[in-house]
Amino acid sequence: MELLEVLHSLTSVTLLGAVIFLLVLFFFSRSRNVEQRKEPPGPRPLPLIGNLLHLDPMNPHITLWELSKKFGNVFTVYLGPKKVVVLAGYKTVKQALVNNADEFGDRELIPILTEISQEHGIIFANGESWKEMRRFALTTLKDFGMGKKISEEKIIDECQNLMEVFEQYKVQLQEELSSVIGNRQVRVEDRKNLPYTDAVIHEIQRLANIVPMSLPHTTSQDITFQGYFIKKGTVVYPLLTSVLWDETEWETPLSFNPSHFLDKDGKFVKRDAFMPFSAGRRACVGESLARMELFLFFSILLQHYRFTPPPGVTEDELDLTPTLGFTLNPSPHQLCAHSRV
Numbered sequence: 001m002e003l004l005e006v007l008h009s010l011t012s013v014t015l016l017g018a019v020i021f022l023l024v025l026f027f028f029s030r031s032r033n034v035e036q037r038k039e040p041p042g043p044r045p046l047p048l049i050g051n052l053l054h055l056d057p058m059n060p061h062i063t064l065w066e067l068s069k070k071f072g073n074v075f076t077v078y079l080g081p082k083k084v085v086v087l088a089g090y091k092t093v094k095q096a097l098v099n100n101a102d103e104f105g106d107r108e109l110i111p112i113l114t115e116i117s118q119e120h121g122i123i124f125a126n127g128e129s130w131k132e133m134r135r136f137a138l139t140t141l142k143d144f145g146m147g148k149k150i151s152e153e154k155i156i157d158e159c160q161n162l163m164e165v166f167e168q169y170k171v172q173l174q175e176e177l178s179s180v181i182g183n184r185q186v187r188v189e190d191r192k193n194l195p196y197t198d199a200v201i202h203e204i205q206r207l208a209n210i211v212p213m214s215l216p217h218t219t220s221q222d223i224t225f226q227g228y229f230i231k232k233g234t235v236v237y238p239l240l241t242s243v244l245w246d247e248t249e250w251e252t253p254l255s256f257n258p259s260h261f262l263d264k265d266g267k268f269v270k271r272d273a274f275m276p277f278s279a280g281r282r283a284c285v286g287e288s289l290a291r292m293e294l295f296l297f298f299s300i301l302l303q304h305y306r307f308t309p310p311p312g313v314t315e316d317e318l319d320l321t322p323t324l325g326f327t328l329n330p331s332p333h334q335l336c337a338h339s340r341v
């Protein structure tokens, strides 16, 4: 009987010891894991709503940009229950999208959109289908004449239609034609001789920042990035606002300054942090076409018209605050176009 009791108490002690041992083991392995898998920091989320209360719904990109100043260039926010890793600043966004293009190159698939597109198309697709469609789109755009004569003619036609619309309002002639362009038709090849116009267009794109959070990416595999562990399938926002307005890259990040793109002799200079079309394997497919359109529309319109606020409104009174939709758009407002010819 006594022997049984001794055995019984021995078993209890052994069991207790084993449990304590396992607990200690679990604790240490967990803390080592946490150490190894340090996740990007971020504001403390609330259950269900996450960090939604931290975000300005009208300007989420601005709030995220401000949060990056507090939590660093790689940080986590919860949009409701959804975890998002935000990448901020030119160097970090470039390191992720260009140097780690494969790991950060998948698109977040939004269920309703994938349902509609059946995962075909380019924007909301991944894998082989995306690769094929992207290649096809780029080839087709090239065949269609992206950057060549055919599309140039089409864009010029469109621009003339737009000018006819202005003409209907019998706009007033007020200023002379730009001395750089003169009276003849502007062509794409004129861009290199119009460094100031080119710099102004770039500066508008930089400051206007029309796709402020790019499009959502996801990680295609686990990755340790700048010392932080990011799990495969995590949604990633490359915060283009923080690139286009990066204080370490631009002399006057928040004010309009075409000199950002001009050297001391007035020649156009490219800037690495000019990334409105994003970068890496998911960068905008339509960049060349969009750049050509912007140049032709802008220079032809300015060649023919001088734009002013409507009578009774000063330039300072114009509300240029953009409205947030899929992209940042100008809010509707009235302008006067005064014919210059």
Ligand code: HEM
Residues within 6 Å of the ligand: 107, 122, 123, 124, 134, 210, 211, 214, 215, 216, 238, 276, 277, 278, 279, 281, 282, 283, 284, 285, 286, 287, 289, 290
């Ligand atoms: C000023 C005009 C434009 C801007 C600022 C712009 C900007 C962007 C940005 C920031 C992205 C996301 C890239 C990323 O996920 O990292 C994108 C993707 C894309 N853009 Fe544009 N875009 C413009 C015009 C166009 C045009 C004219 C086209 C079509 C001809 C186009 C087609 C696309 C496509 C298909 C994608 C998805 C690429 C992919 O997921 O592989 N874009 N664009």
